[in-house]
Amino acid sequence: MSDRRTGAQIMCEALIRENVEVLFGIPGGAIMPFYHALPEYASQLRHVLCRHEQGAGHAAEGYARVSGRVGACVATSGPGATNLVTPIADAWMDSTPLVAVTGQVGSALLGTDAFQETDITGITLPITKHSYLVTDPNELPRVFREAFHIASTGRKGPVLIDVTKDAQQARTVPVWDVPMDLPGYRPTYEGNARQVREAARLLAEAEHPLIMAGSGVIWSGGGEALRALAERTGIPVITTLQGKGAFPDDHPLALGMPGMHGWVHVNRAIQACDVLLNVGGRFDDRVTGKASTFAPHAKIIHVDIDPSEIGKIVRVDVPIVGDARRVLEALTEAVEPRDRSSWLAEIREMQEQHEHRQSYRKRPESSALMPHDVYEAFDRIARERGGYRVITDVGQHQMWAAQLIEWRDPGTHITSGGAGTMGFSVPAALGAAIACPDETIWVICGDGGFQMTNQELATMRQEGIRNVKIAIIDNGYLGMVRQWQELFEQRRYSGTPLTGPDFALLAEAYGHRGMRVTDPAEVAGAITAAWDHDGCVVIDFQVEREANVFPIVPQGRSIGEMMTEGVAE
Amino acid sequence: MRSTIAALIQDHPGALNRAVSLFRRRGFNIHSIAVGPSETPGIARMTVVVDAEHVEQVAKQLYRLIDVIKVCDLTDERTLQRETALLKVHAPSASRADIVALCTIFHARILDAGSHSLVIELTTTPATLDRFTDLVRPFGLKEVARTGQIAMVCPVHRERTATLTAAEESELDFEPNPLAV
Numbered sequence: 001m002s003d004r005r006t007g008a009q010i011m012c013e014a015l016i017r018e019n020v021e022v023l024f025g026i027p028g029g030a031i032m033p034f035y036h037a038l039p040e041y042a043s044q045l046r047h048v049l050c051r052h053e054q055g056a057g058h059a060a061e062g063y064a065r066v067s068g069r070v071g072a073c074v075a076t077s078g079p080g081a082t083n084l085v086t087p088i089a090d091a092w093m094d095s096t097p098l099v100a101v102t103g104q105v106g107s108a109l110l111g112t113d114a115f116q117e118t119d120i121t122g123i124t125l126p127i128t129k130h131s132y133l134v135t136d137p138n139e140l141p142r143v144f145r146e147a148f149h150i151a152s153t154g155r156k157g158p159v160l161i162d163v164t165k166d167a168q169q170a171r172t173v174p175v176w177d178v179p180m181d182l183p184g185y186r187p188t189y190e191g192n193a194r195q196v197r198e199a200a201r202l203l204a205e206a207e208h209p210l211i212m213a214g215s216g217v218i219w220s221g222g223g224e225a226l227r228a229l230a231e232r233t234g235i236p237v238i239t240t241l242q243g244k245g246a247f248p249d250d251h252p253l254a255l256g257m258p259g260m261h262g263w264v265h266v267n268r269a270i271q272a273c274d275v276l277l278n279v280g281g282r283f284d285d286r287v288t289g290k291a292s293t294f295a296p297h298a299k300i301i302h303v304d305i306d307p308s309e310i311g312k313i314v315r316v317d318v319p320i321v322g323d324a325r326r327v328l329e330a331l332t333e334a335v336e337p338r339d340r341s342s343w344l345a346e347i348r349e350m351q352e353q354h355e356h357r358q359s360y361r362k363r364p365e366s367s368a369l370m371p372h373d374v375y376e377a378f379d380r381i382a383r384e385r386g387g388y389r390v391i392t393d394v395g396q397h398q399m400w401a402a403q404l405i406e407w408r409d410p411g412t413h414i415t416s417g418g419a420g421t422m423g424f425s426v427p428a429a430l431g432a433a434i435a436c437p438d439e440t441i442w443v444i445c446g447d448g449g450f451q452m453t454n455q456e457l458a459t460m461r462q463e464g465i466r467n468v469k470i471a472i473i474d475n476g477y478l479g480m481v482r483q484w485q486e487l488f489e490q491r492r493y494s495g496t497p498l499t500g501p502d503f504a505l506l507a508e509a510y511g512h513r514g515m516r517v518t519d520p521a522e523v524a525g526a527i528t529a530a531w532d533h534d535g536c537v538v539i540d541f542q543v544e545r546e547a548n549v550f551p552i553v554p555q556g557r558s559i560g561e562m563m564t565e566g567v568a569e
Numbered sequence: 570m571r572s573t574i575a576a577l578i579q580d581h582p583g584a585l586n587r588a589v590s591l592f593r594r595r596g597f598n599i600h601s602i603a604v605g606p607s608e609t610p611g612i613a614r615m616t617v618v619v620d621a622e623h624v625e626q627v628a629k630q631l632y633r634l635i636d637v638i639k640v641c642d643l644t645d646e647r648t649l650q651r652e653t654a655l656l657k658v659h660a661p662s663a664s665r666a667d668i669v670a671l672c673t674i675f676h677a678r679i680l681d682a683g684s685h686s687l688v689i690e691l692t693t694t695p696a697t698l699d700r701f702t703d704l705v706r707p708f709g710l711k712e713v714a715r716t717g718q719i720a721m722v723c724p725v726h727r728e729r730t731a732t733l734t735a736a737e738e739s740e741l742d743f744e745p746n747p748l749a750v
Contacts, residue, residue, distance in 0.1 A: 121583060125590055130635040133582070150635060184579060184638040308629035 007137030008037035008168040011101065014144035015045060017176070018099075020072045022046040022063065022434055024056035028076025029116055031103030033168035048434065048463055051455040053080050055427035057087025058453070061096050062428030065414045066389055067435040068219070070097040070152050077104050078116030081162070085123060086421060091158040092127040093418025094242060095215065097151040098158040107135040107164040121162050129157035137170045142178045149180060154187025155306040156219060187305060191322035191330055199277065199301045199318045200334035206275035206299075208343050209235045212258065212287075215242035215417075216280020216305060218410045222325030223247065226279070229332040234340035236347060238266055240281050241402050244413040249406040255347060259287040260553045261399040265351035267551075267559040270295050277331075279303040280324035283313040284418065293558035303327045354564070368544040369520050371397065371473050375404035377524040378442075378471070385531060388440045389414060389432055393425035393449035395480040397473035399549045401444050423452030429468045430456050436467075440531060443470040447500050447540075448478045457510040460536050469530045470538045472503055475545045483548050487563070507538035516540045571600060572624040573616065573648070573720055576631055577639040580606075580613045584636035588615060591630050597621040601652070601695075601717035612638060616719045618695075641722070648720040653692040655680070656702065659709025660687040668708055675701050686711060 005013070011034055015023065023045060027035040038047055050056035053075040060071030071091075075084050081102040091098040105114040121131045130150050132143045140163070147159040203209055217226050223246050230237050230253050237247045238258050247254055256263045258270055270276065276298040281287065283302075288294040291313050301318040302310050310319040320327055382388055383406070390405070392398040392415040407413045414432065416424035425445040433441045450472050460468055473479075482496040504514030513533055517526045517540070530537040551562040578584050585604060592599055600618040607614035619627075624642060632640040660668050660682075668687060672679055677691035691701055695718045702713065 122586070125583075125587055126594060131583075181579075182635060185635050306633065308626065308633045310629075312626055312629075 003173045004171045005174060006033060006037060006169060006171050007140055007163065008033040009040070010137055010140045010172075010174045011144070011163065011168065012037050012041040012045060013174070014141055015072060016041060018070070018144060018148040020045065020070070022048060023072050023074055024048045024050050024059040024063075024431065025074030026050055026053055026056060026076070026080060028078075028080045028103065030077035030105055030165045031074060031080070031101075031168075033165060034074065034101070034103065034163075048430070048459065050427065050430075050459050052453065053083030054086050054423065055430070055453055055456040055459065057084045057098070057100065058090070058421075058424050058427035059431035059434075059456070060098055060100075061087055061091055061424075062391060062414065062431030063435045064091075064097050064431075065428070066411055066432040068221075068411070070099055070148055071431060072099050072101070074101045075103070076116065077102060077120070078118050080116075081120035082118055082123065085127070086419075088124055088158045088160065089127040090416055090419040090421045090424060092129070094416065095156045095219065096158070097156040099147050099151050100158060100160045102160065102162045103168065104133065104162045104164045106166045108166070110135075110164070121160060124160050127158070128160050131160040132162065134161060134163045135167050137167050137172045138175070140167070141174050141176050142180065145178070146180045146182060150182070150185065154185070188307070188321045189305070189323040189326055191303065191320040191327035193330075195318055195320045196327065196330045196334055199320060200331055200336075202275050202299055202301060202318060203233060203235065203277060203331070204336040204338060208273045209233070209275040209277065209340070210238060210269060210273045211235050212238045212240065212276060212278045212281055213243040213246040214240045214279065214281020215246075216303070216324040217243055217246035217328070218280075220280065220305075220323045220325035221410075222280070222328050223410045225325045225328035225332065227251070229328050229335070232332055232337050233335055234338065234344070235277070236269070236340070236344055238270070239407070240284070240287055241415065242417045243281060244402055244407040245410045246280075248408040250408060253344070257402055259284075259559060260289065260555070261403065261549050261551065262559070263351070263403075264354040264551055264562055264564065265347055267553070267562060268350050269347045270298075271558075271560045273298045275299050275301065277301045277303070279328060280305075282309045285313070288313060289553050289557055289559035289561075293560065366544065367520070369518055369523070369542065371400050371475075371541075371543045371547050372404060373520045373523050374471060374473060374541050374543070375400055377527055378444075379405045381524065381527050381531065382442075385440075387438070388412065388442055389436060390442045390444060391415065391425045391429045391432060393443075393445035394420045394422045395446045395449060395478070396475075396483060396547075396549050397444055397446045397479070399480075400473070403549075422446075422449040425449060426453045426470065427456045429470070430460055430463075430465065433460070433465045433468045434463070439467065441468045443468065445470065445472060446479055447472055447474040447476065447503070448498055450503070451500055454506070457507065457512060457536070457538075461511040466535045468536045470536070471527070472538065472540050474500070474503065474540050474542050475547065476500075477545060480549070482546070483552075486546065486548070487552070488554065503538055503540035507536075512536040512538060514538050514540070516542065518542045570620075570622040571618050572621055572642065572644040573618050573650075573718070574624060574628055574631070575641045575643055575720060576615045576617075576637055577607055577609075578613050578615055579636040579638065580611050581636055584634075585613075585615065587634055587636060588631055589617075591627050591634075592617065592619055595621070595627055597624070597627065601715070603717035603719045616717065618718050643720050643722065647723045649723060650694050650718055650720045651692055652695045652698055652716055652718045653690065654698050654702070654713060654715045656689045656691070656705060656710065657712040658687050658689060658705050659685060659711055661685055664708050668705060671701070671704055677701065
């Protein structure tokens with residue numbers, strides 16, 4: 001018996017060498033050789049059959065986001081591969097480490113419009129960190145090694161490996177100790193010492209400084225380092241949507257979320273601050289509003305592992321290219337402490353002033369179930385219980401979750417931020433549930449997003465997953481678009497009213513438990529019952545249909561121009 | 570306003586596509602692009618001239634590509650620029666002498682001659698090529714092929730000091746405006 005193996009076997013072994021334990025995918029013609037080899041490796045490589053390739057991709061993302069490891073998914077050529085485009089784009093926008101393996105038609109057929117041929121490396125060119133088209137099985141060991149290295153280092157991101165069917169079938173003796181050939185890839189981790197000193201000087205001299213933490217803090221494991229810097233300097237901390245959990249929301253220095261749906265006092269503080277340290281965030285337009293008016297009085301220090309993010313949206317006074325955790329540690333050492341209590345008190349006073357106008361904090365005079373009731377109950381119960389992750393989808397429910405739940409630990413708040421992919425949450429929960437079998441994975445999603453990918457409930461059933469609990473904030477609308485139509489388009493509800501099936505019955509049809517809640521008094525009981533139930537649960541929270549997310553900064557406007565209760569401030 | 574970017578790129582399938590795609594994404598028109606082997610085997614050098622003013626961000630994003638090894642924005646640098654053109658000009662005996670005289674002035678070479686046309690080769694700066702083209706156009710310009718501009722930073726004129734090693738000097742030559750912030 002020689003050491004000759006098929007390309008497909010080499011692919012399986014390469015995945016195992018990269019410590020991949022689980023692979024989300026769907027077979028098809030061009031990836032069949034790989035699937036033929038897979039059972040030999042079943043003890044080391046678990047395959048989860050999804051119901052749609054988009055689900056497989058998001059599941060791999062969910063797995064990556066909660067574990068910090070590279071998520072892996074697999075699909076066939078043509079439509080299988082194009083169905084992965086959305087999760088690949090999602091991973092690109094949110095810097096999620098993902099390796100997508102696709103089958104491709106035989107190399108002799110490349111470029112001939114063969115059955116199920118699409119140029120997937122071409123299609124994904126602008127949304128992958130890198131990609132490979134492999135036609136020679138001898139390249140597979142190096143390509144897989146490079147792909148996982150690229151996906152998981154520097155600014156993380158998706159890498160695509162497209163393998164022709166003949167390369168999967170051909171036999172060769174794999175050579176595993178091949179060096180990587182990446183002369184153009186050298187991520188910078190240590191911040192430039194001179195720039196760090198300059199940043200430390202600015203922070204020490206600042207009267208009204210702020211720290212804004214993005215997802216880079218979470219990916220780098222920099223939560224502790226951020227806390228150390230904030231506590232040493234007394235500088236208040238803002239966390240962006242993707243930075244939620246990087247700094248505990250119940251910390252005395254925590255201010256909350258900035259931007260389009262940020263709190264009034266947070267956006268006001270940004271507009272008033274004299275130094276802004278953005279660590280691990282990319283000044284997304286949902287954070288900055290009209291960028292030319294963002295933080296007009298501030299010197300800006302931008303820490304990012306990706307040099308191409310620096311100066312992209314806002315002018316930067318001190319750029320620091322590096323790993324968020326390491327730069328935070330260096331800054332903590334270099335910075336002189338100073339009393340910032342009067343600045344913090346000023347912000348808290350601002351917060352108090354606006355509290356009475358924040359309808360989102362209070363129940364209106366109505367007996368209808370408000371979305372806020374669900375979040376309030378969830379926050380309370382989750383705090384008591386611990387051991388959970390929350391995955392949100394995209395829309396109103398997502399913003400309420402970011403605003404109304406207190407996030408305390410890195411990796412507990414997972415959402416599709418940059419791409420804003422509706423349908424992300426249910427399959428992402430599948431991946432998260434496999435990565436964290438001992439935790440409770442909560443999905444909070446809308447009735448619109450839920451209906452985009454809920455077929456993965458069947459995958460959960462088939463895989464015996466019992467720790468996913470889904471709360472649908474069901475308002476019978478594509479709610480965020482409806483809200484914009486209400487506020488900015490004279491209530492012209494075009495294409496937003498939405499019906500659904502009986503979600504509780506649907507859950508039962510998939511073999512899970514389904515519940516429906518319409519009464520505010522039943523919310524806490526339903527959440528508790530779902531938490532205690534040994535199996536997946538879907539709760540249909542039928543909420544007030546036209547509740548809005550406030551505050552809101554109209555798109556393209558300065559974050560100083562917030563609307564609360566439908567009136568511009 | 571035009572900008573010139575030079576980049577060293579691994580000579581892989583798709584690498585050029587990836588690089589050029591960044592300009593497309595921003596809606597920048599590529600005025601010219603020239604690619605060929607560099608001093609290092611397996612590494613190609615690409616010179617792109619774009620009709621755009623602010624290319625720093627594209628240059629940084631270019632640098633982010635895995636296949637790209639080095640990027641240099643040459644727009645504001647003191648550079649030597651060259652481009653080669655082949656021009657087929659209508660040249661009956663009546664106007665032939667005038668065309669040949671123009672070629673002499675511009676140091677252009679006549680590569681081939683037919684009964685009614687000449688093929689002229691000229692290597693010079695892109696601006697001079699434009700002028701020459703304009704001058705021969707009235708004679709009847711049948712065909713033009715241009716290679717696209719290539720550029721190289723002028724050698725540094727500086728007293729060689731003990732602190733500046735040969736390697737550092739070569740760095741200076743290629744990357745007077747390093748992008749790594």
